[in-house]
Amino acid sequence: MSDAMKGVKVLDLSRVLAGPYCAAIFADMGAEVLKVEEPGRGDEARMLRPFSGGESAYYITFNRGKKGVTLNLKKGKDLFLRLVGDADILVENFRPGVMERLGLGYEALREINPGLVYVAISGYGQTGPNRLLPGYDPIAQAMSGICSVTGWPDADPVRCGAPVGDVLAGLNAAIGALAALRHRDLTGQGQLVDIALVDSSVSALSSLTQVYLSEGRVPARQGNGTEAAAPGGSCHAADGVVVFAAGNDRMWPKLCEVMGRPELATDPRFVSNAQRVQHREELAALVDDWASAFTVAEVVDKLRSAGLPAGPVLTIDQVVADPHLAGARDMFVTVDHPIAGPVRITNSAIKMSLTPPKARISSPTLGEHNNEIYQASLGLTENEINALAADGVI
Amino acid sequence: MSDAMKGVKVLDLSRVLAGPYCAAIFADMGAEVLKVEEPGRGDEARMLRPFSGGESAYYITFNRGKKGVTLNLKKGKDLFLRLVGDADILVENFRPGVMERLGLGYEALREINPGLVYVAISGYGQTGPNRLLPGYDPIAQAMSGICSVTGWPDADPVRCGAPVGDVLAGLNAAIGALAALRHRDLTGQGQLVDIALVDSSVSALSSLTQVYLSEGRVPARQGNGTEAAAPGGSCHAADGVVVFAAGNDRMWPKLCEVMGRPELATDPRFVSNAQRVQHREELAALVDDWASAFTVAEVVDKLRSAGLPAGPVLTIDQVVADPHLAGARDMFVTVDHPIAGPVRITNSAIKMSLTPPKARISSPTLGEHNNEIYQASLGLTENEINALAADGVI
Numbered sequence: 001m002s003d004a005m006k007g008v009k010v011l012d013l014s015r016v017l018a019g020p021y022c023a024a025i026f027a028d029m030g031a032e033v034l035k036v037e038e039p040g041r042g043d044e045a046r047m048l049r050p051f052s053g054g055e056s057a058y059y060i061t062f063n064r065g066k067k068g069v070t071l072n073l074k075k076g077k078d079l080f081l082r083l084v085g086d087a088d089i090l091v092e093n094f095r096p097g098v099m100e101r102l103g104l105g106y107e108a109l110r111e112i113n114p115g116l117v118y119v120a121i122s123g124y125g126q127t128g129p130n131r132l133l134p135g136y137d138p139i140a141q142a143m144s145g146i147c148s149v150t151g152w153p154d155a156d157p158v159r160c161g162a163p164v165g166d167v168l169a170g171l172n173a174a175i176g177a178l179a180a181l182r183h184r185d186l187t188g189q190g191q192l193v194d195i196a197l198v199d200s201s202v203s204a205l206s207s208l209t210q211v212y213l214s215e216g217r218v219p220a221r222q223g224n225g226t227e228a229a230a231p232g233g234s235c236h237a238a239d240g241v242v243v244f245a246a247g248n249d250r251m252w253p254k255l256c257e258v259m260g261r262p263e264l265a266t267d268p269r270f271v272s273n274a275q276r277v278q279h280r281e282e283l284a285a286l287v288d289d290w291a292s293a294f295t296v297a298e299v300v301d302k303l304r305s306a307g308l309p310a311g312p313v314l315t316i317d318q319v320v321a322d323p324h325l326a327g328a329r330d331m332f333v334t335v336d337h338p339i340a341g342p343v344r345i346t347n348s349a350i351k352m353s354l355t356p357p358k359a360r361i362s363s364p365t366l367g368e369h370n371n372e373i374y375q376a377s378l379g380l381t382e383n384e385i386n387a388l389a390a391d392g393v394i
Numbered sequence: 395m396s397d398a399m400k401g402v403k404v405l406d407l408s409r410v411l412a413g414p415y416c417a418a419i420f421a422d423m424g425a426e427v428l429k430v431e432e433p434g435r436g437d438e439a440r441m442l443r444p445f446s447g448g449e450s451a452y453y454i455t456f457n458r459g460k461k462g463v464t465l466n467l468k469k470g471k472d473l474f475l476r477l478v479g480d481a482d483i484l485v486e487n488f489r490p491g492v493m494e495r496l497g498l499g500y501e502a503l504r505e506i507n508p509g510l511v512y513v514a515i516s517g518y519g520q521t522g523p524n525r526l527l528p529g530y531d532p533i534a535q536a537m538s539g540i541c542s543v544t545g546w547p548d549a550d551p552v553r554c555g556a557p558v559g560d561v562l563a564g565l566n567a568a569i570g571a572l573a574a575l576r577h578r579d580l581t582g583q584g585q586l587v588d589i590a591l592v593d594s595s596v597s598a599l600s601s602l603t604q605v606y607l608s609e610g611r612v613p614a615r616q617g618n619g620t621e622a623a624a625p626g627g628s629c630h631a632a633d634g635v636v637v638f639a640a641g642n643d644r645m646w647p648k649l650c651e652v653m654g655r656p657e658l659a660t661d662p663r664f665v666s667n668a669q670r671v672q673h674r675e676e677l678a679a680l681v682d683d684w685a686s687a688f689t690v691a692e693v694v695d696k697l698r699s700a701g702l703p704a705g706p707v708l709t710i711d712q713v714v715a716d717p718h719l720a721g722a723r724d725m726f727v728t729v730d731h732p733i734a735g736p737v738r739i740t741n742s743a744i745k746m747s748l749t750p751p752k753a754r755i756s757s758p759t760l761g762e763h764n765n766e767i768y769q770a771s772l773g774l775t776e777n778e779i780n781a782l783a784a785d786g787v788i
Contacts, residue, residue, distance in 0.1 A: 128722030149555030
């Protein structure tokens, strides 16, 4: 087995989630990812829960497979520029303007390395009136419209519990970087990839946004259902919640059979989807009434046996133990951390037959690879390295 | 301006959302994407709301920039294999096994074209016990754990209103394809990229999953807040909801100042984050009490002026009119559809300085490019094309 990004050198200056998530994809694909962190402190994620063996497992999961050096970007600017000279991709998620003020913005770095692919991830992007606002995942979800369509119709808007603003941005950044790398390989020219959390969330919402753009209706919160079809969404089994779909005219009679109520299929209240949408609350009560006599596993099994899409609402302990996800899909792997020991983390979702991405080794401790990188890659002596450390440069 | 994927040939056999979203990214990047659809019927998204000028704008938004041919994969297998011979990437999101039963699975197609990057997107992936189950976005969200952590603590689990199961899969598929294309360019060898909606959602949840993997606690629904910090999440202004963060020891005194209650910063109930988390409901009531005297715009402005992350919960009509997103970020563009006329859709979230991706032209009508592709690319005569159409092959 080989690696799709073997030999690609990535400088990861990013912190917390979106940037590290992007660079972790490259590490999973075999790129040489060098995490560059502030001396003495490092990525603030090193302080974030949860912890394994005294180490932040939050940091471990998003920085697996990377090497780590410390470097103060002000005092160690020359050293940093030497690292840039040799890099293919740089990932940062500072607030726009921070790298420019350090003299390390894209325009400055392209002078050093015209082929550099510079990936900047921020809350609102490098342009526009909101660019300097602090960007956090929940605010990106709120300002993209995601919160407005998430939750139950009779309750407040709510964010997606997964940090999708961050993750969608990290994924878009990885796509932009790989496309830019392709262009660089063909032309020698690097470029700036400018990714915003809010833009990424807006793109994820495009099917709902289209309802407003095309028909002028503002989509509202629909819980687990949709405004377009009934019944569907979620129902209540004796021991939990089941998500299912049975809204179209092909599925609805199957559900009637499963429920042992074939006569409902021809009931005038429910005979067409338009009728069913009008009577959605009666339908939800009917389905709940049936489902409540069975367990989640039984309801899911009965619906699936009839060819209806259905699944349990799994809690995270159940997901981690799921024989499909933890088995054939290999979605959880154990990496060996130098201090914390073995730590089980989430694996790559990108499965490839010839160059399989994989979380392989753990994250670096702070400055773990200072000697290796500064000696072997930049040719510094041990004395020079010690002096840089004493001066707080590394 | 050039295009990062200029000259890359993509066959898009996919339907509805995850696959078309992936292939639309390639189209935005200038790849030659050929959408291959069932004669007479096409992608079932052609029937999905919303509509613009009688055409599905759902279809338009996810199939912009593609050319379209019709082809029955059974009757027209030979024609299809000729298209495959010339392709760089194939995207499909049939249920696993469908392409194999047609004799068109990856193992068969690599015989025709060893360099082909074959992207298969499905609910559960090509392997494992769940592989043959129908996969829908809400069920992927439910079975990944996303629903279990989305919503309010006192209400049912709920899905993210944006179809993130589909979109995350489409993005992971694009990353896998671009990485595989890089490997193909270096070695000549294509491969299978196997992407599951559920895997992709599991990966997006990794920071929460880590809480269970490292500390054994099952993350619960937290509304817009987090279990780790208070105050924060959302508060109620006079005319709507504001999302904000003020939970750490640096931010909390700032919020006290903004609220005109500096004495709260040293109140023993709230003096540390641990104390504040214990008194989170009192804090939420205090913040609401303050915020309710102002509009959303005023609350956001006051919080941001103090350096606190904050933003309004925008509805989709507001997002589309937002001067930042609709202005500098160019997140909405108009494409010209041959039948529907101008249709405003959501643009790419991937902003690149040298090869900017963009939704440029509209989606194809069903079989719009049959003559062009079958004549110019495959060398068929007009008579042959008419005969194929009469036989239901195209």
